[in-house]
Structure formats: C-alpha cells, structure tokens
Amino acid sequence: MSAVQTPPLLELEGVSKGFPGVLALDDVRLDLRHGEVLALVGENGAGKSTLMKLLAGIYTPDAGVFRMNGQELVIDGPRHAQEQGISIIHQEFNLMPDLTVAQNIFIGREKRSAGLFLDDRALNARAQELFDRLGLALDPDEPVERLTVARQQMVEIAKALSFDAKVLIMDEPTAALNDAEVDVLFDLIRRFRSPDTGVIYISHRMEELARISDRISVLRDGRYIDTLETASADQKQVISLMVGRELRSEQRPGPVAASDAPVLSVQGLSTKRLLRDVSFEVHAGEILGFAGLMGAGRTEVARAIVGADRRDGGVITMRGTPVDIQNPADAARLGIGYLSEDRKQLGVLLERSVRENIVLASLRDYVSGLGFVNNRRIEATGKEYVSKLRIKTPSTAQLVRNLSGGNQQKVVIAKWLAKDCDVLIFDEPTRGIDVGAKEEIYALLRQLADQGKAIIMISSELPEVLRLSNRIAIMAEGRLTAVLDNADASPEAVMDYATRFSAEGTIA
Amino acid sequence: MSPTTTPTVDPQTPSTSAYAAIDAGKPRFAWVRGSLQQVLAAASLIVIVIFFSVASTHFFTANNLISILTAATVTGILALGTTFVIITGGIDLSIGTVMVLCGVMAGVFLTYWGWPLWAGVLATIVFGGIIGLINGVNVSILGIPPFIATLGMMLIAAGLSLVISGTKPIYFNDTPAFQQIMNLSIIPGVRFPLGVAIFIVMIIVAAILLSRTIIGRYTFSIGSNEAATALSGVNVRRWKIIIYTLAGLFVGLAGVLSASRLSSAQPTGGMGLELEAIAAVVIGGTSLQGGKGSIIGTVIGALIMAVLTNGLRIISVPQEWQSVAVGIVILVAVYLDMLRRRRD
Numbered sequence A: 001m002s003a004v005q006t007p008p009l010l011e012l013e014g015v016s017k018g019f020p021g022v023l024a025l026d027d028v029r030l031d032l033r034h035g036e037v038l039a040l041v042g043e044n045g046a047g048k049s050t051l052m053k054l055l056a057g058i059y060t061p062d063a064g065v066f067r068m069n070g071q072e073l074v075i076d077g078p079r080h081a082q083e084q085g086i087s088i089i090h091q092e093f094n095l096m097p098d099l100t101v102a103q104n105i106f107i108g109r110e111k112r113s114a115g116l117f118l119d120d121r122a123l124n125a126r127a128q129e130l131f132d133r134l135g136l137a138l139d140p141d142e143p144v145e146r147l148t149v150a151r152q153q154m155v156e157i158a159k160a161l162s163f164d165a166k167v168l169i170m171d172e173p174t175a176a177l178n179d180a181e182v183d184v185l186f187d188l189i190r191r192f193r194s195p196d197t198g199v200i201y202i203s204h205r206m207e208e209l210a211r212i213s214d215r216i217s218v219l220r221d222g223r224y225i226d227t228l229e230t231a232s233a234d235q236k237q238v239i240s241l242m243v244g245r246e247l248r249s250e251q252r253p254g255p256v257a258a259s260d261a262p263v264l265s266v267q268g269l270s271t272k273r274l275l276r277d278v279s280f281e282v283h284a285g286e287i288l289g290f291a292g293l294m295g296a297g298r299t300e301v302a303r304a305i306v307g308a309d310r311r312d313g314g315v316i317t318m319r320g321t322p323v324d325i326q327n328p329a330d331a332a333r334l335g336i337g338y339l340s341e342d343r344k345q346l347g348v349l350l351e352r353s354v355r356e357n358i359v360l361a362s363l364r365d366y367v368s369g370l371g372f373v374n375n376r377r378i379e380a381t382g383k384e385y386v387s388k389l390r391i392k393t394p395s396t397a398q399l400v401r402n403l404s405g406g407n408q409q410k411v412v413i414a415k416w417l418a419k420d421c422d423v424l425i426f427d428e429p430t431r432g433i434d435v436g437a438k439e440e441i442y443a444l445l446r447q448l449a450d451q452g453k454a455i456i457m458i459s460s461e462l463p464e465v466l467r468l469s470n471r472i473a474i475m476a477e478g479r480l481t482a483v484l485d486n487a488d489a490s491p492e493a494v495m496d497y498a499t500r501f502s503a504e505g506t507i508a
Numbered sequence B: 001m002s003p004t005t006t007p008t009v010d011p012q013t014p015s016t017s018a019y020a021a022i023d024a025g026k027p028r029f030a031w032v033r034g035s036l037q038q039v040l041a042a043a044s045l046i047v048i049v050i051f052f053s054v055a056s057t058h059f060f061t062a063n064n065l066i067s068i069l070t071a072a073t074v075t076g077i078l079a080l081g082t083t084f085v086i087i088t089g090g091i092d093l094s095i096g097t098v099m100v101l102c103g104v105m106a107g108v109f110l111t112y113w114g115w116p117l118w119a120g121v122l123a124t125i126v127f128g129g130i131i132g133l134i135n136g137v138n139v140s141i142l143g144i145p146p147f148i149a150t151l152g153m154m155l156i157a158a159g160l161s162l163v164i165s166g167t168k169p170i171y172f173n174d175t176p177a178f179q180q181i182m183n184l185s186i187i188p189g190v191r192f193p194l195g196v197a198i199f200i201v202m203i204i205v206a207a208i209l210l211s212r213t214i215i216g217r218y219t220f221s222i223g224s225n226e227a228a229t230a231l232s233g234v235n236v237r238r239w240k241i242i243i244y245t246l247a248g249l250f251v252g253l254a255g256v257l258s259a260s261r262l263s264s265a266q267p268t269g270g271m272g273l274e275l276e277a278i279a280a281v282v283i284g285g286t287s288l289q290g291g292k293g294s295i296i297g298t299v300i301g302a303l304i305m306a307v308l309t310n311g312l313r314i315i316s317v318p319q320e321w322q323s324v325a326v327g328i329v330i331l332v333a334v335y336l337d338m339l340r341r342r343r344d
Helices: A048-056 A077-083 A101-105 A120-134 A149-161 A179-192 A206-212 A235-243 A298-305 A328-333 A343-347 A354-358 A360-366 A375-388 A405-418 A435-450 A462-468 A491-498 B016-023 B030-034 B036-055 B062-087 B095-112 B117-140 B146-165 B176-183 B194-212 B214-224 B226-231 B236-262 B273-283 B295-314 B319-343
Strands: A010-019 A022-032 A037-041 A063-068 A071-073 A086-089 A167-171 A198-202 A215-220 A223-229 A264-270 A278-282 A287-292 A313-318 A321-323 A336-339 A423-427 A454-458 A471-476 A479-485
Touching (some): A022 A037, A048 A086, A077 A086, A086 A149, A101 A149, A120 A149, A149 A167, A149 A179, A167 A179, A179 A198, A179 A206, A206 A235, A215 A235, A278 A454, A287 A298, A287 A491, A298 A336, A298 A423, A298 A454, A328 A336, A336 A405, A343 A405, A354 A375, A360 A405, A405 A435, A435 A454, A435 A462, A471 A491, B036 B319, B062 B095, B062 B236, B062 B273, B062 B295, B095 B146, B117 B236, B273 B295, B273 B319
Parallel strands (some): A022 A223, A287 A454
Antiparallel strands (some): A264 A278, A313 A321, A471 A479
C-alpha cells in the first residue's frame, strides 16, 4: 500500500460553472500538492476568479468534484469554506477600515458573554498571539484605515491564517505592493508552507511566479490548459499557453530624433509633501518612462503637472511658452491628459456608456449654442474610437462596467484622444490588465507616440518601462535621480538610481 | 542583484528594515484625530454656553439648564437610536412621525383599551420596535434604499396617526400617572424630571450597546464595508433588521415621553423632528457615509441644538431666526469635519 501515492491536498475534477450566456468554467481540473505554491495564471476571463469563488463558497459548481486529501468536499458558503481550511485573500481587500486590526480578524467570530457583550481586550490578546506565531509586526488595536496598503494585506493574511487554513488562495496579492513589501509577503508565504498546507497563487506578474511558485497551471477561456514545473518553464512559454499564440519578441525602442523642441518641459517642480526640484522634458513622438519604487513620487509628478495637487514651485512650459495650470481643467484645455492609475475610481464612469465616457473630456464640442447635447455626433465619435482603438464592446451604448479592464483602459485613452491631447500621461496603464490586452495597450502607446504625441508612462513593472520607453526617468524619494536613454538602462542601473536615497549615512 | 529585490531586505527573515519600509507611509499621532470632532463639538457647546451665560443672567441657572435638558430629551432619544442606523450607512426619516404614531398608540392602549400603565408603556415601546423591524425588513430583505423605505414609512405613520385618532388628541384621563413618566420630580427641592433621568440612562445604554456589544461592532462593520462584513460570515441582513428594530425601540420610548410631557397624544406633527435628530447626530461627528460615529457626539449634538434654541429665546431673538442659527451650526459643524478629513 505504501507504493500508492498520497492524494493531493486539494483536487478539482470536471468542474464546470455556467452563467446565462457564458460557460465560465468548462470541465476544469486542478491539483494542489502538499507543501507547494501553485501559480494559477490566465488572461482576464479565463475563469480564475470564478474558480476562486467556487472554492470560497460564493458560487456553487454546476458539475465537478472537489477533494481535500482524497475526501470529497462540498463547500456550503464562505464561512463553511473557511471552516474546511480554505482561506482566500481577495484582490480587493475585505477589510472594514473603521474597525481595528483585531476586530477585523475576528469579525463574525467574536466571543460574546450573555450573547451580547464583547471583550476587546481578550480579542486583542488572541490577535497578538496570532501575530507572534506568524512573526507579524501588527498592532491589534490600530484602526485598519490608518495602515498602509501592505499592512492591510498583512491583516488579510493574518485573518486567513487565523482560520487554521490548509489551503491559502491569493488573488493578485502584490498588485499594490512595492518590492520590499513583496519580499515580506513572500517570506510569509514560505513560512506558511508546510507538509500539510499549500498555496494557490494568482498573478499577472511573470517574474513573481519564478520566484515563489513550484508549478504553474494555466487556464484559458474557462478550460484547463496545462501545468508546468516552474523550474523548467520559461516565461514566453507560459504566456503563449495563456494567450494561445506566441507573442513576438520584445524590441526595445531607441532614442527619438531630438532635433525638435520639447512639447512639455518641467523645471524645478516641487510640492510641499514630496517632490524636490524635478526637471525633465518630453518630445513629440517620445515615450518617457518613469521608474522608481512605490512612493518615490512618480504619480505625484503627474498630479502636480495637471494641477490635481498643489505645486510649491516649478515652471511648466508647453512648446516654449510657460503655462499656468491650476487644475486638471486647465491641463485638459492645454492638451495634457492624465490617465490615473486608479482607473475605476478616477478614470471612467462605470455606470455610464462607452460613448459618454469617450466624449466626457470634450463634451463642450458636442453642445450647441442653446445648450443641447448633440447625441448623434457623440455616437459618431464613439463609433470612430471604438473601431480605431478596437474597443471590444457590442455597442457604444454599453455601460463601461461591463467591459474588461483592458477595454476600459482603451475607453480612457479614447477620452483623451477625443480631447485632442498632445501630452498623455499614463499612470500604470496596464495595472490589472491581462497579458494579451497588455500587448494591445503597448502597441497602442507606441502607435500614439509614432503619431507625434508626447507620452509620459509611469509604471511599477520595470520590464514594461524598459520595453516601451525611449528614455527612462528614475525617481527616489521625490527627486529625479537620473534620466537614461533606453540603451543605457539595464534593470540593475535603474534599480541603482531608484534606491539613491538622500539621507546622509544610508546607501550612497 | 535581480531587479525585483531591494538591497535592504533579506528574503528569508523579515528584518526590521523590511517592516520599516512598510511603515513609511503610516501617519503619526493619528489617534488624536479620531476624537477631534467630538472634542470640537464639545468645545463649541462650551463656547455657546459661555456666550449665552454672558449675554443673559437668566441662562446659566439650575432651572434653565434643566429645562434645556428636558427640551433635549425627546429629540435626544430619537437621535440615540438613529445614530446606530446612520453608522451603518443608512438613514431613518420615519422617526418623527412614527414617534407621534407611538404616542397615539399609547393613547389607544391606555385610554381606549384601558390597559394598565406598565402594559401600555411597554406595548408602545414594542410597537415602535415593530415599525423599526418593518423598516429593517424593507431595507435589508426587500432591498429598498433606506431613504425611500423610511420616507414611505414616514408618510404611512403620519397618516395612520390621523386615522387611528380620528384626527383628535387622545387624553390620558384614566392613567393620570402617565404624565409623571416625563415630569415626576425625582430630586427633592430641585425640579429634576424623571424624563431627563430616563434620557441619561438611555445615553449610557446606547453607549454600551455601541461600544461594548456585538450589535455595536456589527453596526460599525456594516457601515465600514458591508460587502466585506457579509463575506466574513456575518449575517448582514439579520443584523440590519436588528439595528433598525433597536432604533424603533428608541422611537417608541420617545413617543411615550413626548405624549407624557404633553399629557396627551397629539396626532399631528412629528414631521421635521427626524431632521432635528439627524442634525444632532451629524453635528456630533457621525458620518452619513457610515462607519464612523459615537453616542457622546450625538448627545453633544442634541445639547448644542437645545442650548441654541433655549439661549436664543432667552436673549429675545425671534423664533424665526432660531432655525437659521441651527442651520448655520449644521453647515459649520460638517464643514469643519470635512476640513479635518481632507487633511488626512
């Protein structure tokens, strides 16, 4: 009998789940071995989140079997999943910002006396015990809203592990973390891993998979494609399994002809909080990438330029003329469009149609003298950009909410193109967008630059910066530490400039 | 060095420097701000009291302070209950007219049906709770937005009061002790009414419920992030019903006290009272977005409103202007709160 292999920690077989009009999961299998980190990858719409929600007990499967250690497992609701040892850390945090750390961790499981009264001191003590066990430096009594994103994630993990989890599922856990924070997270994952636990790790970031995972399972269009050993898999192979086609090899852009005068020039930009004397210029036809660690001030530069944040000093020049930008409306009038990193909050109106979103910044051009909106022209413009940017939508009347992340991003881009902007500032243009759609966004950015737009692209993904930018501006602690030509910018060089902190006595 | 690691972190052991990096954005002394709105409200209350004390010798007397407390009692009790609803991110517009309806029901129980005093009072409070329960069901089971659900209930209650009473006041002739509930003087020598004592007890009850019990915990949790609370295995629907019911019980009590004070159930009016109660809650720093609030804040808010009304009358400001003053106080209080939040 000893020759018989032990059953995997978690095993899925023949799992299907349909929604009206779509088969989200079609006969999917998956196995998670004891003690491993299994990466689960796939484009948006591949079925990862449906699979997660089945395991979380939010959905029930139409068909299929779950087994844990060989025993069949029926999951009845989120609470039941947790009790069975399956804990999920969702992409959007499920924390109550107004409650303390300990209150969040034990929400729904509070010990009460007389059915009514709570003992927060005991709750804090239990939380502290948990943190000691996990080696987490968290204060149980601190309200969650005062924690950084990284620490909120630690709370999520502590909460998940407080259920005595056997299977930990993480959905894009590093989306909002900087490198140092990612290291802490990975350390936690490694320490969680034991002979009777396992981790399913969902991510779009290929480099991370190589660092943390043992195997990689690929889903595409709701179907299971393949599982690879991470050690022997290469990135291109995984991506081609995900998208079902080989992607053309990367080509790094060279410098643009610097003969013409800059479109946008920034001199000595400073803000009270962070920025110190930031100066750079962008030319027509150029993509200027901004690299740096989280909190280095890249987004702040963009926000200060368009007047979303107050400037404390600095001169902004457009085509040789100094301009006065007090607010984003001024910036838009001058032809500077800012595409926020927070697409859903600050980029699109989710509940409005594609065409309304596209003309939002230029609505005045569609209003007659009497104040009536010309819907026919809006429709025409909407159609024009939907076909130009290949936005996948059944019609321009579709609500933006129903579009995928990549197509929502295209709507935002269309909005600024309709405004006829010469300078486009992209802040994390591919955040939360799947690999195939990323390629399209990259191609679109390149195309816009080739058409003569001046593009600033802020990205936390170094490969993305290196691949797209003609020149790369690197920031650290609110200062610009270098502007490199792409040819001079190795990952090591960029990292070096990104960690040039100013404080005396630290890294020189 | 690979591009995805920073030089300061050893991936095997989370050194303190790794946590230092995580801590970089953490605001210091943040805990001071949490209570700032309450401190601000309390400070404004003190300033207003000092102002009126200087302006008139009739203001800062034991008798007048007690009449301020008496005036604050009914609105205050409404505000206590509705604080819970507002912290969940909801609103209850029905409390004013439901309170009037509860008064009418007290008349029905005690005068029409001749129930003993204790039974009539208890039944009135339970009746308020039932109306709250219906509001809760409408909001959490039927999914009607709180504003609409309670707007409907506000009109229903206003109409029912008139229908049930035949549009005439109901007097408590058979139970003369009824009016003592609000008015009985409980301290010899001083005119300290029982109603105010009940108010104070209810403040303590509400404060304990909000800060020390499961009801309060889930009140904050739902207001803070309802979806996340549900995903954590909390039966949000049930708890919302419980919270609206609790608010209804407070409304029932306010109905008893209000009818007792007038020695009769007046079937008209009550409209506008809900807004006074909401104003008290908001002045006290409870956020209409939910998740934030306190009982002490609500009490201070109710006192500010009562002191303003009383003080302005004492210094002979025409009544028309009193509502203007209260309106300005609301705007200033909420604006200051916004300023504070923006700075965060």
